[in-house]
Every structure is written in C-alpha cells, then in structure tokens.
Amino acid sequence: MSLHSAAAPLVNLAEAEGGHHTSLNPAVTGGSALVILLLLLWITTRFNRDR
Numbered sequence: 001m002s003l004h005s006a007a008a009p010l011v012n013l014a015e016a017e018g019g020h021h022t023s024l025n026p027a028v029t030g031g032s033a034l035v036i037l038l039l040l041l042w043i044t045t046r047f048n049r050d051r
Helices: 004-016 026-047
Strands: none
Touching: none
C-alpha cells in the first residue's frame, strides 16, 4: 500500500469538510495558547530561585 493510496481518503474527507472546523476560531485558539504559555512562563520564573 503506497502512501498516496493510504492518504487519499483523508484528503477527500478534508476537502468535503472544507478543511477547517467551524467551532475553531483562530483568534480564540491563538489567544488561549498565548495565555497558557504566559502562565507557564510565570510559573517557571516563580519556581526558579537560583538568582
């Protein structure tokens, strides 16, 4: 089984669905990722008492 024949159903499914999910807003996704990363940065700097 070649890679092309294995990926063909997934490509057809993505084309039929439009390639994106309607409930995933890029601004909300990016904003929440930014908030999570900033929270992780804050937690890391609070526990880093080497300075």
